[in-house]
Amino acid sequence: MNFLLRILSITSLLLVGGAMPALAEQRTSNLYWAPPNITVGGEKIDSLLNFIFVLTLVVFILTQVVYVIYLISYRRRPGHKAHYSHGNNTLEFWWTIIPTAVFLLLAVWSNRIWFELTESPIAPDAITVDIVSYQFGWDLRYAGADGQLGAGDVKRFSLENKFGVDPADPAGKDDFTSTELVIPVGKPVHVLLRSRDVIHSFYVPSFRLYQDAVPGRTIKWMQFTTTRTADLELACSQLCGTGHYNMKAKIRVVPVEEYEKWYAGKVAAAQAAAASL
Numbered sequence: 001m002n003f004l005l006r007i008l009s010i011t012s013l014l015l016v017g018g019a020m021p022a023l024a025e026q027r028t029s030n031l032y033w034a035p036p037n038i039t040v041g042g043e044k045i046d047s048l049l050n051f052i053f054v055l056t057l058v059v060f061i062l063t064q065v066v067y068v069i070y071l072i073s074y075r076r077r078p079g080h081k082a083h084y085s086h087g088n089n090t091l092e093f094w095w096t097i098i099p100t101a102v103f104l105l106l107a108v109w110s111n112r113i114w115f116e117l118t119e120s121p122i123a124p125d126a127i128t129v130d131i132v133s134y135q136f137g138w139d140l141r142y143a144g145a146d147g148q149l150g151a152g153d154v155k156r157f158s159l160e161n162k163f164g165v166d167p168a169d170p171a172g173k174d175d176f177t178s179t180e181l182v183i184p185v186g187k188p189v190h191v192l193l194r195s196r197d198v199i200h201s202f203y204v205p206s207f208r209l210y211q212d213a214v215p216g217r218t219i220k221w222m223q224f225t226t227t228r229t230a231d232l233e234l235a236c237s238q239l240c241g242t243g244h245y246n247m248k249a250k251i252r253v254v255p256v257e258e259y260e261k262w263y264a265g266k267v268a269a270a271q272a273a274a275a276s277l
């Protein structure tokens with residue numbers, strides 16, 4: 001019993017203490033469910049997830065109840081002979097048709113959400129953030145004073161060129177880098193996602209976003225709009241090597257004025273650095 005208690009307390013310590021990221025705001029309620037969604041459209045993913053969860057629960061209860069009823073009513077008893085059943089075509093028909101229909105519904109439903117997420121045009125006023133993942137961290141790049149992010153290409157990645165920028169592209173001259181993802185609340189954000197080495201994953205449960213960063217590719221479809229300010233954590237969600245556990249970056253969803261202040265400061269610092277060269 002003591003041993004069990006110890007295992008239990010260690011497990012809960014790991015679950016609660018270990019999962020409580022130092023960078024992000026702490027969750028105090030509803031710990032067994034996904035964190036509250038804070039993006040426009042994220043509730044569509046929630047309704048799909050909730051539907052699947054409730055459906056699974058109902059099917060689980062139904063099948064277990066039938067199972068237990070059969071266990072009891074067909075148990076071995078004196079005077080009762082085993083009865084051989086060759087099956088029931090009507091039952092077979094329905095328990096094939098109903099799951100097929102449910103799976104088709106889920107396929108169409110989820111594909112529609114996926115299509116909406118990945119195929120909708122990027123908002124023209126979206127803030128583009130270039131995010132390059134590596135073993136073990138995240139490099140972020142924002143457009144400078146001209147509002148234009150200089151072209152980046154995975155083919156140009158090198159130790160000196162962390163974003164694969166084109167030195168000939170004038171739009172890239174004033175871009176600045178950041179170690180944290182700072183975004184204004186309520187504004188569309190467009191993420192360019194790349195990897196310099198192995199597969200990493202951009203996973204922010206509160207945004208209902210999960211996308212792998214695949215070496216050699218630039219993922220261009222990710223965009224989202226937040227609905228409230230938050231302190232979150234960007235943690236890699238693909239086991240990418242020994243330092244995977246520590247592959248984190250801070251996410252700050254801030255009021256627009258605060259973002260503009262931060263952005264102006266970053267632009268000024270980039271200009272000062274460029275001038276001193």
Ligand SMILES: [Cu+2]
Binds near residue numbers: 201236239244247
């Ligand atoms: Cu990683």
